[in-house]
Amino acid sequence: MPNWYWDVKPSDVPRIIVEPPGPRALSIVKSDESLIMQSFGRWYPLVIKRGFGPVIEDVDGNLYVDFNSGIAVMNVGHSHPRIVKAIRNQAGEFTHYSLTDFYYELAVKHASMLIEVTPISGGKSVFYANSGTEAIEGSLKIARGYFRNQRPYVMAFLGAFHGRTYGSMSLTASKPIQRFGFNPMMPNVIHAPYPYPYRCPFGKRLSEEECGEQALSFIEDWVFGRLVDPSEVAAVFIEPIQGEGGYVVPPVNFMRGLRKITEEHGIMLVVDEVQSGFGRTGKWFAVEHFGIEPDLIAMAKAIAAGLPLGAIVGKANLMKLPKGSHANTFGGNPVALAAGIEVINVIKDEDLLTNASRVGDYIMRRFKEETDSSRLIGDVRGLGLMIGVELVKNKVSKEPAVKELGEVLMRSFKRGVAVIGSGKSTIRIAPPLNIPIELAEKAVDIIIESIRSVERETP
The missing domain is CATH 3.90.1150.10 (Aspartate Aminotransferase, domain 1)
Structure with missing residues (x-):
């Protein structure tokens, strides 16, 4: 070592x-x-x-x-000398100048490296945030904005944790305390059962594959068959492995079937890799284990070795919000980006x-x-x-x-x-x-x- x-x-x-x-x-x-x-x-x-x-x-x-990594943040370990050096060097240059109002080369360099490791084919674009919950909030706006609010519904899953700000909290369904006292939530959010093989919500004796099939049938027969027409759904948000919900790995047939359903109905598939991304599962992103490509990936936690940085990487043709409609002051902070560049290099080199x-x-x-x-x-x-x-x-x-x-x-x-x-x-x-x-x-x-x-x- x-x-x-x-x-x-x-x-x-x-x-x-x-x-x-x-x-x-x-x-x-x-x-x-x-x-x-x-x-x-x-x-x-x-x-x-x-x-x-x-x-x-x-x-x-x-x-x-x-065995915590600061809650799946310190993927490259604590105080890695290459990360520490990158932070110190950048702090001596400049620590802030608002990427949403001006330009700096670090953002272009990091975005190109991030795009390289993100499992979405074709042209891709990046939006920088400060955290995982902000990446989810931005993904909500991208999805609704792309459809010009003609698709007012979004879907998430029971057991999900997507954050604690209002939009992300409305998608979260992990523990009641996370929503207690904060109603009303953001409207038009639908929650479907997540296929939890050990505790399959559709039957105790179902195999993993059967549990996945039943979860897909529930979406088609009950959510789209009785609750909302799929043409009104802008996006489905899902963790490829539920984090706060219990580190639950869904069946492969479910993830592949969900991708097929979203494609058939023109619905964006947004994958929340805030906790499962950046090598945590042995691949850059957990979704790669299922052999599918999402439309957007929300990420944060491990991407800057403990510095506040979140990002959305998505298909370029979908990342189309009008100028001035979404921005923030600190997203893409130069010190965090310098750390983020070295995180990618360390994961590869080591x-x-x-x-x-x-x-x-x-x-x-x-x-x-x-x-x-x-x-x-x-x-x-x-x-x-x-x-x-x-x-x-x-x-x-x-x-x-x-x-x-x-x-x-x-x-x-x-x-x-x-x-x-x-x-x-x-x-x-x-x-x-x-x-x-x-x-x-x-x-x-x-x-x-x-x-x-x-x-x-x-x-």
């Missing part, structure tokens, strides 16, 4: 020298609670001091294997797509081997390093093991693995793409032992 990852020996990670949370961490948590609006929930009191590669250090000197697939296969195999002997592990699923391990109270009823998930995450944290949940009771595994097998093995050992200890102590 490259030397920049370590100023301690890899064999020393994880390292717990003070039981977390330590005294410094507790002091900061207390100040945070008094100074910052608590409209978000933390999984456990991890207070970060620094990170290097796939390792993070807290303010009390503990070292953790990072062959991180291959490592994501290799290490992801290892992690999946380890948890699947544990499934038969584990009382809590109900399902293991994922692609590359986007892996979900769903915990259940009972493998027949599949009742979510919500409390047990919290215990497993806390015990893993206290032993030196930073990992969080997704959905109701799924362990969300998303380490940096450059994590070596050796560290992944240690982290998996700790998580499995945490699961076993919870099983021993839970009736």
